[in-house]
Amino acid sequence: MRNSCLWIILFFSFTTVCAQERKYTMAEATNGLRQNLAPSRLMQLEWIPGEQAYSQLTVTAEKKFVWEKTLLPSGKKQLLFRVSNMSWQLFHDSTLRWMPVFHWLSPTEAWFSRDSNYYRCSFAADGSVNYSLWFHLPAAAENVFIHEKSRHAAYTIDNNLYLRNSNGNTVKITNDTAAGIVNGQSVHREEFGIDHGIFFSPDGTKVAFYRMDQQMVSDYPIPDWSVTPAQVKQIKYPMAGRTSHQVTLGVYDIAAGSTRFMQTGTPADQYLTAVSWAPDGQQVYIALLNRAQNHVWFNQYQASTGSLVKTLFEETHPRYIQPRHSISFLPWNKDQFIWWSERDGYQHLYLYNTGGQLVQQLTKGNWMVNELTGFREKTREIIYTSTEASALEKQVYIASIDGKKKERLTTVAGWHDATISTNGLFLLDKYSSETVPYVVRVSEIKGKYDQQLHSSPDPLKDFDRPVIRPVQLKAADDSTILYGKLILPTHFDSTRKYPVIVYLYNGPNVQLIRNSFPASGNLWYEYMAQQGFIVFTMDGRGSSNRGLAFEQATFRQLGTVEMEDQLKGVDYLKALPYVDAQRMGVHGWSFGGFMTTSLMLRHPDVFKVGVAGGPVIDWRMYEVMYTERYMDTPEENPEGYAASNLLTKTKNLKGKLLMIHGTNDDVVVWQHSIDFLKACVDNGTQIDYFVYPGHLHNVLGKDRVHLMQKITDYFKEKL
Structure with a gap:
């Protein structure tokens, strides 16, 4: 009997160890967090x-x-x-x-x-x-918007806008036949927070819509290799310093059956952002941003005539402004609204009246407001999320509209996403942290009711997971704090020397390091740790969610300040006794691909191996809206464009570089890496190259497993 018990104990211990020693498959490391390893929700x-x-x-x-x-x-x-x-x-x-x-x-x-x-x-x-x-609706209908109150539905077919009204009748609102004109869709290449182009008035009696004229923009060929012979699809792609498209805003009155375009004036290549309706549906508000992106006019227009009523206020900055949010009117005061601005160095909320006077700044501090979650009308309060508790967290707060009271509603460390009931009394809070996969709570905002609705089991508990250490370093300016993570190999032995992979992005509007699940941030990092690699990742200056000075440190010199910060990370790694400084690799995609290639060419003695995906090689070939915000035009900033141009630096390559691109990439067009290959050939520089036929800017789906296996094999072979 004793032997049987001992056998049971030994068997249980063995199976427990085996479960905890489970290795990721490449498919799990690549897509697992979206599939079988996703926390339950x-x-x-x-x-x-x-x-x-x-x-x-x-x-x-x-x-x-x-x-x-x-x-x-x-x-x-x-x-x-x-x-x-x-x-x-x-x-x-x-x-x-x-x-x-x-x-x-x-x-x-x-x-x-x-x-x-x-x-x-x-x-x-x-x-x-x-x-x-x-x-x-017709099978070709896209961008469908249904107005809940009126029951009207607006949608696009090809480049025109249609309305199916509540009586079942269909109206073709626009009738543009030129291929370069687009109605009812997102514009300005989805910069400035723009993700749609249809805006119903609050009562549903009118619908505003973007009209984008791209006829003056150069065609750009996107090859289709899926047919024989191959065919070319022409897209409109406005490159930095070149002719951009022209956008206007129309308003269709459903009862009258007529359209008026808002008289937004010239220059025609300005940007129209933050489109908002007045509560009564009689006026439309538009933030006009000049092409230099350093001057905003917040204008009010009469919807029925299109005429300019007034400019409520202007905002300028010597570098750039990003108006990314529509305004929100107070439910209890239709003459006051909330405007978002980074004018004091951080993204905060400002209360204005419809006369254009600033009533007061609602939030203030060296932290960022992330979302305006909603209102409590009875108590005249706003609910929002911010980074006040930590730059690595998002917490929920409530504040009085007079600015005298503020309270934090979420107390658990982590990344919180919240919604409030329509009467403003209850909060649904969904959050995760490095150690908490996913939790949902519902609570009374001003009361004792608090109930946990769901807590996901840890989907990664049976895996052989690495130790993850938080890292804080000083930037190259010797004062700014940078946050990073060090992922150590599984079964780490501090007496050994390990190869290192630095994964980076370090571009605008992206934050890699935050307190959310999993602690590593990416299961491929953990896969590589299981393969015996150290993985290091860090957000340098230029990345998101840290304030304007942090983000604008790279202005007019993309790829310079960011590299200085990343090299501070390299210095940290080299100081660790278990890091093999002769076996260091770097990998990134998109802006991270630009950073990877830049490091391999501008600092060629640091990394032995680099893998660059979808990289920007020459900023003159990237889109107007993004590039000119951070670099100005090539004519205004020739030195900055020359310093970041990687076509002129291929002779510098010393390590092994694998470059990867999707053949149908319409964001960072294929020409970037093709021109880079030509420069390498011209200079006798050898690199490795791989393309993904038919893929856009990101390689997704099952083919992404192939991509990550190729990247992994390259590092294992070369490091």
């Missing part, structure tokens, strides 16, 4: 409009999907419907093969789409549900 968790309740999709013990409603603060659950019943009533013998995304229209109605059909669910007081086909 609550599906379609959202507030129900007009009710103190939230809804979510739930899987029953019988593996059936149901849509439930939870009332607060009682926590009482009500079954809205079973997806199997909905599937049977709507589609009969053709069941749903995937879960549709449900959208609330009102407390008693919701909708979802399948293919080109839009369905409505109506909930009766007796608990019964009626499912019906609401309307059908």
